[in-house]
Amino acid sequence: MKRAFDLVLAAIASILLAVPILLIAVLVVMTSGRPVLYWSDRVGRGNQIFRMPKFRTMHVGTPALASHLLKDAQIHLTPLGHFLRKTSLDELPQLWNILIGDMSFVGPRPALFNQYDLIEMRTRHGVHELSPGLTGWAQVNGRDDLLIPQKVELDLQYMKLQSIFLDCRILWRTLIKVIHGHGVSH
Helix, strand or coil, rough: CHHHHHHHHHHHHHHHHHHHHHHHHHHHHHHHCCCCEEEEECCCCCEEEEEEECCCCCCCCCCCCCCCHCHHHHHHECCCHHHHHHHHHHHHHHHHHHHHCEEEECCCEECCCCHHHHHHHHHHHCHHHHEEEEEECCHCCCHHHCCCCHHHHHHEEEEEEEHHHHHHHHHHHHHHHHHHCCCCCC
16 A cells, blocks of 8 residues: 555656756756766665665765765755755655655655664664655654664654554655755755
């Protein structure tokens, strides 16, 4: 049921957001050149690595680290990067990952391949068996403001309580958080 929900919602979102996605792609090229997308190696279900696209918000050559680990993330941002991150529009290309089954709309956010502490904690608690999500319980309860143990605890809560109703609630709360720009690190 969850996979069908994801496919239908991703197909509808892809159609409705086609023009904004194209416009963002053009703006990225105009403000910072190519490539338009940044493909990141992420950890998916069963700790399998998959490639996840985002609109490029950092300059080419920026180290592949979580933003909070960069010495001064602000200097790496492209002219459009701050806006795309604040509004989460940089995440729109991940509709592709949902359509092909690498991700779900709701689940733990996929870890970077080199976030060993997060991967180890999720594996220890069985959270690694969930499909990663475009958003998740941790994102609507703190997003980037949470420490890794707090994220994993919220991921574990989601794993125990998951349902289509909860997914809809998380999607709604995500929309509200994005509109207000809460908990986003730039």
